[in-house]
Amino acid sequence: MSKALLYDATMCIGCKQCEAACAQQNKLPYDDRVAAESVQSEHKYTVVMTKDDKFMRRLCMHCERPACASVCPVGAFHKTKEGPVVYDVWKCIGCRYCMVACAFAQPKYEWGSLNPRVRKCIMCPDRVVAGKQTACAEICPTGATKFGDRDDLIKEAQDRIRDNPSNYQPRIYGLHEVGGTCVLILSGMNVEEYGYPASAKIGDTPMPEYTGRVMEKIPDFIPVWSLVLGGIYWISHRREEVAAAEGGEKNGSKR
Amino acid sequence: MKIKLTFWRVVFLLIMAMGLYSTFVRYFYGLGAVSNMTDQFPWGLWIGFDCLCGVMLAAGGFCVIGAVYLFNVERLHSVVRPAVLTAFLGYLLFIVGLLFDLGRPWYIWHQLIYMNPHSVMFEVGMCVIAYTTVLFFEFLPNVLERFNLKTPIKWINKIYAVLVVLGILLSTLHQSSLGSLYLIMPSKLHPFWYTPALPFLFFGSAIAVGLAMTIFESTQSAKALGRHLELPVLVELGGALLVALWVNALLRFEDYVHRGMLGQIIKPSYEAYFLWLELTLAFVIPITMLSFKKVRLSPQGLYLASVISLLGFITNRLNVSLTGFETYVGHHYMPKWTEFSVTLMIIAMGFALFGVAVKYLPIFPEEERAVKRSLPSEPEPEVATAVLSHAGD
Numbered sequence A: 001m002s003k004a005l006l007y008d009a010t011m012c013i014g015c016k017q018c019e020a021a022c023a024q025q026n027k028l029p030y031d032d033r034v035a036a037e038s039v040q041s042e043h044k045y046t047v048v049m050t051k052d053d054k055f056m057r058r059l060c061m062h063c064e065r066p067a068c069a070s071v072c073p074v075g076a077f078h079k080t081k082e083g084p085v086v087y088d089v090w091k092c093i094g095c096r097y098c099m100v101a102c103a104f105a106q107p108k109y110e111w112g113s114l115n116p117r118v119r120k121c122i123m124c125p126d127r128v129v130a131g132k133q134t135a136c137a138e139i140c141p142t143g144a145t146k147f148g149d150r151d152d153l154i155k156e157a158q159d160r161i162r163d164n165p166s167n168y169q170p171r172i173y174g175l176h177e178v179g180g181t182c183v184l185i186l187s188g189m190n191v192e193e194y195g196y197p198a199s200a201k202i203g204d205t206p207m208p209e210y211t212g213r214v215m216e217k218i219p220d221f222i223p224v225w226s227l228v229l230g231g232i233y234w235i236s237h238r239r240e241e242v243a244a245a246e247g248g249e250k251n252g253s254k255r
Numbered sequence B: 001m002k003i004k005l006t007f008w009r010v011v012f013l014l015i016m017a018m019g020l021y022s023t024f025v026r027y028f029y030g031l032g033a034v035s036n037m038t039d040q041f042p043w044g045l046w047i048g049f050d051c052l053c054g055v056m057l058a059a060g061g062f063c064v065i066g067a068v069y070l071f072n073v074e075r076l077h078s079v080v081r082p083a084v085l086t087a088f089l090g091y092l093l094f095i096v097g098l099l100f101d102l103g104r105p106w107y108i109w110h111q112l113i114y115m116n117p118h119s120v121m122f123e124v125g126m127c128v129i130a131y132t133t134v135l136f137f138e139f140l141p142n143v144l145e146r147f148n149l150k151t152p153i154k155w156i157n158k159i160y161a162v163l164v165v166l167g168i169l170l171s172t173l174h175q176s177s178l179g180s181l182y183l184i185m186p187s188k189l190h191p192f193w194y195t196p197a198l199p200f201l202f203f204g205s206a207i208a209v210g211l212a213m214t215i216f217e218s219t220q221s222a223k224a225l226g227r228h229l230e231l232p233v234l235v236e237l238g239g240a241l242l243v244a245l246w247v248n249a250l251l252r253f254e255d256y257v258h259r260g261m262l263g264q265i266i267k268p269s270y271e272a273y274f275l276w277l278e279l280t281l282a283f284v285i286p287i288t289m290l291s292f293k294k295v296r297l298s299p300q301g302l303y304l305a306s307v308i309s310l311l312g313f314i315t316n317r318l319n320v321s322l323t324g325f326e327t328y329v330g331h332h333y334m335p336k337w338t339e340f341s342v343t344l345m346i347i348a349m350g351f352a353l354f355g356v357a358v359k360y361l362p363i364f365p366e367e368e369r370a371v372k373r374s375l376p377s378e379p380e381p382e383v384a385t386a387v388l389s390h391a392g393d
C-alpha cells in the first residue's frame, strides 16, 4: 500500500523545522537566509509560507500518476510502489519537460550549474523503503505533517473535518486532484491562496491521460499509414510503368 | 581566390562572433548565465524557435517528396533536391540547437538506451533521429554524383521507395507530436492555444509551411545564383499553398467554434493581440494575396505571400510555446540577447551551409536541363526581368 504525507495547516505553527530537516536529509544548505526564502528552489525542496498568521507548506505532491514521470524521454523520474516519485540524475538529459509538465510546478533546476540536475522533494525514499517516516514528518513537533499509509491518512483527514467542521475547508486537497496525490492537505483557508493550482483548473484526470489518448493511437497508426503511403506510391509508379510499357509517348506527364 | 567583404559577409561574421561568445557563456557559465530561462519559464526561445519552428521550417522536404513521388506532380521534380537539402540542414541544425538547450547534452545518447515509450518527447526524439538518417540517404546522391560514384547511387535508388514512405511516415509522426508535447499542460497553456487538436494543427501547419518554405528558398537561391526561376513550379506551389492555408484556417476556425471560443478571441486582451497578429500573418494576408490570380502568377507576389505566412506560423509556434504561458506564470519572458545570438548564429549557419552546398553540389538542375523541361509557353524573359528587379531591392 502506498505511503503518503498528510499536512494539516491548522496544526502548523510555522517553526520551519521541516525545512531544516529536509535540507539536512538532502544535504542542502540551510541557514537564516535560506529559511527566509519564501519560494521553493533547487536548494529548497519544501517551504513553509505565512499569510495572515496562517501557514501553508509546499512540496512535491507525489502524484499517483505523475506527469513528470510520464513525460521524461529517458524515464529519469519514476513512481515507486511505496509512493515517492524519485529521480535518477544519471539518466536525465536536462530537457526540462518535467518542469513544464508538472501542474504543481514542483521540479526546479540548477540553472547556475554546468551539469545541472532537476531538484524536487523525493519523499525521502531511502527512509520510506526502510520503513521509517520522512525527515520532515519525523521532526514536526505538532504532527501537522504526518506520515502514514495513504488510505489511513485519508480516513483520518475525513475524521478531522467531521469532528471540527468549522476549522476546515470541507475538502482534502490531493484526494482527487490529477487523479490523486500522495501528499494530502487540510486547511482552513483555500490552498489556492498560497499558490496551489485550483482544483477546478487541474481537474481530476491524471495528466498523463491527455497525452495517452494520442500516444495510444500511434501503434495502430504506423502500419496503417505505412500501408496507405506504400499503396499510393505503388499505384502512382505502376502508372508510370504501364505508360512506359505502352510506348511511353508521354512518360508520366498526365494523370 | 580572394574573398570580398560584402555587406552580408560582414553581417555574417558579426553574427558568428556574437554567437561564439554566447556559446562560450553557455558552456562555461551555464544555462542561467546565457538565458533568461527560470524555474517559471523552463522552456524559452531555444525550444520555441530553434526546435518548434526549426522542425516546422524543415517540412518542405517531406511535402515536396510526397507531392513528387506519391502524387506524381512531375513539375516539382526540380525542387526536390533543394527541399531535401533544406530539410537535412534543418534537422542537423535542430540537433545543434538541442545541444545548446539541453542541460546535460553530453548525455543526449541516453535517449537511445533509456526509453520511455509514454513520453511524447521520446517519440519526437526517435523520429527525428530516424528521419535525419532518411534525409541523409535522400541527400547523399548529391554528393555521390559530384564525385561520380555510380554504384552507391544505384543502391540508394533501389531503396528509394522505402526512403520516401519512411520519410513521410516519420514526418507525420513527429510534426504532429511536437503539438502533442503541449497536451499535458491543460492548466498552464492559454486556451487560445491549448486544444486537443494540437497535433492536427501542428501537422497541418507543417504542410503549409513546407510549401511556403520551398517557394521562399527557391526564389532566394535563384536570386543568389542568378538562375532562372521556373515560374510553373512556383505557380504550382503557390496554388497548393493557398489550399493548405485554407485548410489550416478552417481547422483553426472549427477548433474555436467547437470549443466555444469565438466570443473570447475577438475580445481585446494581451493574448488576443498576439493571436490576431498570428492569424493575420498566417492566414488573412497571404490568403487574400493568393486569391488574386495576378499574385499567384507573379514570382514576387508568391514570394511575399510565402514569407508573410511563414512569419505567421512562426508567430503561432512562439505563441504556443511562450506567449501562451505568460498569464499562467504571471510575468513576461524576454530572451536574453545571448539567447537571440545563438539562434541567429544557427540560422546564419543554415544559410551559409545552404549556400556552400548549392555551390559545390548538383542541387539545382543544370541550366540546359531546366530549359529542356520548361514548357514552351513559359514567359521566360518576364521571369528574368522579375528576378533582376528582385535582386535590385
Ligand code: SF4
Residues within 6 Å of the ligand: A060, A061, A062, A063, A066, A067, A068, A069, A085, A101, A102, A103, A104, A105, A106, A107, A120
Ligand atoms: S507534483 Fe509534479 S513533480 Fe511531483 S510527482 Fe506530481 S508531477 Fe511529479
Ligand code: SF4
Residues within 6 Å of the ligand: A071, A072, A073, A074, A075, A076, A077, A091, A092, A093, A094, A095, A096, A097, A098, A099, A118
Ligand atoms: S529534465 Fe531530465 S528528468 Fe526532466 S524530463 Fe528531461 S530528462 Fe527527464
Ligand code: SF4
Residues within 6 Å of the ligand: A021, A022, A023, A025, A026, A045, A046, A059, A120, A121, A122, A123, A124, A134, A135, A136, A137
Ligand atoms: S519528504 Fe523528505 S524530501 Fe520531501 S520535503 Fe520532506 S524531508 Fe524533504
